[in-house]
Amino acid sequence: MATTGLAGDLAALDRFGKDEDGGFNRLAWSVELRRALEWLAETMAEAGLRTELDPAGNLIGRWEAGSGAPLIIGSHLDTVESGGRFDGALGVLAGVDVVRRLRAADFVPARPIWIVAFMDEEGERFGTAMVGSQAIAGELTELPAELEDSDGVTLGAAMAGWGRSPDRLGEARLAQPPWGYLELHIEAGPVLEEGGSDVGAVTVVAGIAAFEVTIEGRASHAGSTPFGARRDALLAASRLVVELRERAVRGNYLATVGRLAVEPGGISVIAARATLTVDFRADAAPRLDAAAADLGDALAGIGELTGTEYRCRPIYRLEPLPMDAELIAAIEAAAAEVGVRCLRMASGAAHDAMVIGRQAPAGMIFVPSVDGISHSPAERTRAEQVEIGAQVLAATVRRLCA
Ligand SMILES: [Zn+2]
Numbered sequence: 001m002a003t004t005g006l007a008g009d010l011a012a013l014d015r016f017g018k019d020e021d022g023g024f025n026r027l028a029w030s031v032e033l034r035r036a037l038e039w040l041a042e043t044m045a046e047a048g049l050r051t052e053l054d055p056a057g058n059l060i061g062r063w064e065a066g067s068g069a070p071l072i073i074g075s076h077l078d079t080v081e082s083g084g085r086f087d088g089a090l091g092v093l094a095g096v097d098v099v100r101r102l103r104a105a106d107f108v109p110a111r112p113i114w115i116v117a118f119m120d121e122e123g124e125r126f127g128t129a130m131v132g133s134q135a136i137a138g139e140l141t142e143l144p145a146e147l148e149d150s151d152g153v154t155l156g157a158a159m160a161g162w163g164r165s166p167d168r169l170g171e172a173r174l175a176q177p178p179w180g181y182l183e184l185h186i187e188a189g190p191v192l193e194e195g196g197s198d199v200g201a202v203t204v205v206a207g208i209a210a211f212e213v214t215i216e217g218r219a220s221h222a223g224s225t226p227f228g229a230r231r232d233a234l235l236a237a238s239r240l241v242v243e244l245r246e247r248a249v250r251g252n253y254l255a256t257v258g259r260l261a262v263e264p265g266g267i268s269v270i271a272a273r274a275t276l277t278v279d280f281r282a283d284a285a286p287r288l289d290a291a292a293a294d295l296g297d298a299l300a301g302i303g304e305l306t307g308t309e310y311r312c313r314p315i316y317r318l319e320p321l322p323m324d325a326e327l328i329a330a331i332e333a334a335a336a337e338v339g340v341r342c343l344r345m346a347s348g349a350a351h352d353a354m355v356i357g358r359q360a361p362a363g364m365i366f367v368p369s370v371d372g373i374s375h376s377p378a379e380r381t382r383a384e385q386v387e388i389g390a391q392v393l394a395a396t397v398r399r400l401c402a
Pocket residue numbers: 076087088121185351
């Protein structure tokens with residue numbers, strides 16, 4: 001017998017963009033993502049939803065019940081390159097499944113329920129991110145058509161393949177903010193699994209502050225330049241990586257150097273320049289401020305020690321976003337009703353909830369990730385935990401729309 005329901009939908013989605021390593025490639029505005037959304041539109045229609053692909057490439061399935069502004073249940077089907085099976089997809093498919101469950105139980109919601117698959121949450125292809133949710137929220141009206149992916153395809157050309165245009169994203173803006181927003185997502189970290197919890201009720205989505213740091217030293221000969229005469233940019237960068245880790249542990253935030261480029265890059269040449277990125281995460285704005293101050297402090301000290309100079313440029317900053325207290329309480333009550341263990345926790349990763357949550361009360365439910373792995377073909381959530389997540393989501397929706 002074919003698998004039905006949420007497990008069946010997850011299996012059906014496996015057809016779109018899977019590579020030989022078991023990773024998924026449904027990048028923003030790709031053919032694979034379009035085919036997946038075409039399938040999803042049919043699946044939504046079978047569940048009784050009225051579908052629309054909006055000007056920002058968001059697929060919206062509407063259950064026009066009750067009155068007033070809708071409860072939106074959303075996430076994304078786009079992936080990073082060779083991404084996992086559950087990141088994003090779980091939240092969208094679980095939303096459709098909730099509609100089926102509620103209809104089967106003859107539940108009549110007091111307000112409309114919309115299921116949304118947001119466009120380009122991941123941002124990997126064009127260096128954008130949260131495009132669909134920002135467009136719906138009215139925070140993004142256009143993007144430069146000339147942005148290029150790694151194959152030289154422009155955003156304008158990629159969107160034209162969908163009959164969409166980067167200067168018309170503003171048309172996706174909703175006439176009124178939603179009544180509320182719910183997102184079921186994999187934790188993408190190890191906390192739930194290690195603590196033996198079934199679901200997480202997210203209290204806050206951590207903020208991000210990212211910087212690009214350039215350290216200027218001086219190129220010279222590896223054989224004839226004594227240590228005391230060196231101005232080694234890579235030595236300075238290395239000290240920075242280590243010191244940021246130590247400061248982050250003390251300051252209770254996360255710091256990651258994910259990219260480091262060294263020039264000129266010769267075996268026997270002392271590095272003249274090191275360019276690196278720093279990504280800070282914290283669940284409160286003052287801690288992000290402290291992290292940024294730590295970076296300046298560390299650079300100044302290291303510069304003095306190594307005879308290097310530095311420049312530091314902010315790349316972006318997203319403020320931490322607390323989830324809504326009533327929605328957190330509804331999720332906890334729903335978990336109790338289902339009979340599973342629920343843990344209050346912060347989300348270190350950013351999600352569409354961070355954008356929609358600025359417009360409307362938002363809540364997020366996490367399910368455990370096996371070994372805490374995500375953005376990888378090895379990303380996995382056990383079938384029974386997928387089912388528990390869907391049950392908690394359904395019970396939360398029943399509470400909010402009774
Ligand atoms: Zn995601």
